[in-house]
Amino acid sequence: MSLDAFSVVVAFLALVEVALGVSLVAAATRSARAGSDESVAAANSRLALTAGTLLAVAVVSCPLLYLLLESWVPRWPGIMCVEGVRRIGTASAGASGWLPSLLATLDLTKPAVVLIAGAWLILRRADALHRRTATTVAVILGLVAMLDGAAQAAYVTIEKEAVPAVGGCCTILGPGETGSSATSFVATHARAWFPVGSIAMGAAALALRRLAGAGRSRTVLVALLATTALVAVPFGAAFLRDVAGPVALGLPLHRCAWCALAEAPETMAGTVLYGAAVLATAWASVARFASTGGDCTLESRLLAVASFGFLGTGAMSASYCWT
């Protein structure tokens, strides 16, 4: 294994994440068993410190992992972008064969850690009614963080220098392979539905923000919006790859999200905007669930962020469709 500065930093952060995950599970267990109010308060403050640090580490490690993959592009002759690095290990025997699966795991666990950490931070502010839920969420956060850190550490440390890469264009598939982007439902409908869907979700978030009352119907509507936003994420990824990427790069046939992110900074801004909107919607749903006494301040603020993100992404994606 040849180590570079990025590898060392990413591996270190992965180990920190595993340690924080273990610490969080232990602190949550102690908090659940605590008897007196004083010991609960002490356990909760330890939990808050650990979860806050974990959230910061998770947020920082996302762009660092991307930069690490990008820094590895020149290592293999013929590889053109991050997509090529992500394919390293495909159909390989031994430990290197796990590399693509580890990256696929990280694709899910990285945003999951941020999402769950945010949800826990909201729940911990709620009253004693939700204390048990908050403790359960803290344990889940710890476990997901351990998985994320372990997968990241394994990905960085597995020997990959000797693994041959399939060079050439990242969008070209090998003989006999079928392009899933052309056939899948998501890819087929992303162009038409993503801009409309984003604008509709933005409008819905704005409407919910203004909707009076704190009844059950509002809770259901906010949860429905959060579910829709999470389900729409693959459409967003397909839109970035199949529509925004080719337009931004000026390469009508070049359907690669990684090339778009690397060469067209506005696509990165759009991705961050959309990610923030999805997270804010999910957190608003948690805030709605945890709120008592009709206090909707946090939920309202999160819905405002969500509406801005969705409407901004909708406007951006509509612009790509018309360009």
Next chain:
Amino acid sequence: MNRRAAATLLFVAGVAAAGAAPTIAHAIRGDRGDRCDLDGARIDLSARVRIADAISGSHEFCCVHCAERWMESSGRVPGEILVTDETSGNEVDARVAWFVWMRAPGESGIRAFADEQEARRHAAAFGSTVLTADERPFREKD
């Protein structure tokens, strides 16, 4: 202006800026220069392939493989395919060019030659063969 109006204005301006970002970024980036129309790679002039298409104009590719993939994906029958002669650097009509599958380090892929003798000499030097009949690229065009 009160705080609420300022926030609304900022909100609308932000959404409008996001909508305008692709157009502005496209204008700032401008011309992409000599890059392959398929994969965006920098074009090595000694391996350039140019395809003249009556519908979408002229397209430039970094290699024979990319040009073939573009034809396959677009389903278009181009009016003219010009490959670059490895020896002179001049453009040659693909129908009369000689193609060699190069396996030299850093030079793998199909290379074109205007002259048959040059093609055979290169093929022999790199332990390869001159592509014939079905092996030839762009064969639908022949």
